[in-house]
Amino acid sequence: MPSPEAKRAPRSVRRRPGARRTARREAIFGFAMIGLAMLFVTVFTFLPIVASLGLSFFDWDVISPPKFAGLANYQRFFTDQPVLQSFAVTICMALAIVVLQLSLGLFLAVLVNQRTSKFGRTFFRTTFYLPLLASTAAVSIFMGYLFDAKFGAINYYLGLVGIPPVPWLTSPLGAQITIVLIVVWQQVGFTFVLFVSALMAVPVDVLEAASIDGAGPLRTLLRIKIPLISPTILFAAVIAMINAMQLFDQPYIMTKGGPGSATTTATISMYQTGFQNLQFGYSSAIAIVLLLLILAITGIQFLASRKLVFYQ
Template identity: 80%
Template sequence: MIALSVLFVAVFTAIPIVASLGLSFFSWDVISTPEFVGLENYQRLLHDGPVLKSFGVTLGMAVAIVVLQLVLGLGLAVLVNQRRLIWVRTAFRTAFYLPLLASTAAVSIFMGYLFDYKFGVVNYYLGLLGIPNVPWLTSGFAAATTIVLIAVWQQVGFTFVLFVASLMSVPTDVLEAAQIDGAGPLRTLFRIKVPLISPTILFAAVVALINAMQLFDQPYIMTKGGPGSATTTVTISMYQKGFQNLQFGYGSAIAIVLLAAILVITGLQFLAARKLVFYR
């Protein structure tokens, strides 16, 4: 029954990871014969300033994306959950989830036009208000912020749907008891609802971080990793080294280090969850 799923994971996940691990010990440009270099690619990575910087850029953007996604997803879920009419809840769930169904590449191209410095619609309407053009994609901090906001806008629907379903499963007798004891909306949210849905929050945080650490489409399409290297993520560095410079061994080493970093950070999340997550 699960053979097809196992085959899919093996062909598209497990085998490529093992192949990348093996390739990271070689120097290969596709044309010539692979040359075994041992740990040379990893030693080179430790002294490659631009690649190391891309790890810092990726981590900073990932943290911002995860925090915003969790906060906005929970806030929207709480507001929608207060609506008693079923069709209103359904309409909001559909509206917030729709961006997730759109192609990331198409969204990035569209957003690139919207935030264009000279011809973008956003700067046009800001100009009508007397605000000078904002360098959304041509200034380092602004470009990184814009990409973070776009990534959050497109991905928050997934977190939102998870939180809506989780909040609906909170026992009503617990909420009624809190109301009788005089707990207000904020205290009920942070002292009762959030602890009860903490397993869902952990799942959403882990998935959001894994996706954010692999951010590629938005920065590559909208800024090509610029201006300078302000939005050059690890996946862009990996793409540049492997597919543009034909250094497949070095690119594979970058990918393996990124995988290790994701595993370590995910492990830290689960360690923190021992004290922060409550299972009833």
């Protein structure tokens, strides 16, 4: 029989032991999920980086035992003109991809957010996001046939209106522009979804106050909406730059890095050095330099965000 004091105690107090057990189970489950995620990151991210860093100090062709080379691979990197050119190509294409992806994604998001209903926003978010779900290899193969200079459908229809064939993938500049446009087309849905969600979260009372003060649509966008969604823009810019700096599938499948070396990115150069020339130590050094470059660019983006990003 419970005591009179227990009967008079609040129900929350009487249920405290069960609540503690529930909280303990939830805490154990949470730590287990965090541990699983950390294990995944350690096995598939941290350990490969450490292994690549260690391998970059050796000469290894898989066949013979590794030979310690010290900093020779890094010294070779700074004198290897084809590899340096591949990094320059990567940076130029990455900048073009990020600028186009962010600007086009923001433009589409503003249009959809202002001009469509809730159903319309859902429809367009699904439509623009679908290319991102497709296999990059499959999209690259399809686009390679579509932009073929001789047999491609695009040049065929251009010929019907009297336009001569365009060397989409057979000229250096044409190949770079084509690959940039294809990457932007496939990736813009990600930034579009982010920007639509961010614009929908802008406080209505702030927009109403701006309207009362006489701010037009363009001024509202530049002075209110973009500053309020600037953290989302920073996130999208960082993710887009990291992905663009690792560009591999589209140029490798569509042009094999050509014509010449016009679309040979850093990852293609790393692949050719390691898996074609069997210079895995030097390939690892290229990978470490690319990692450091990505970290440096990301750091610059965060430093710039101190003055450009507004946190509510």
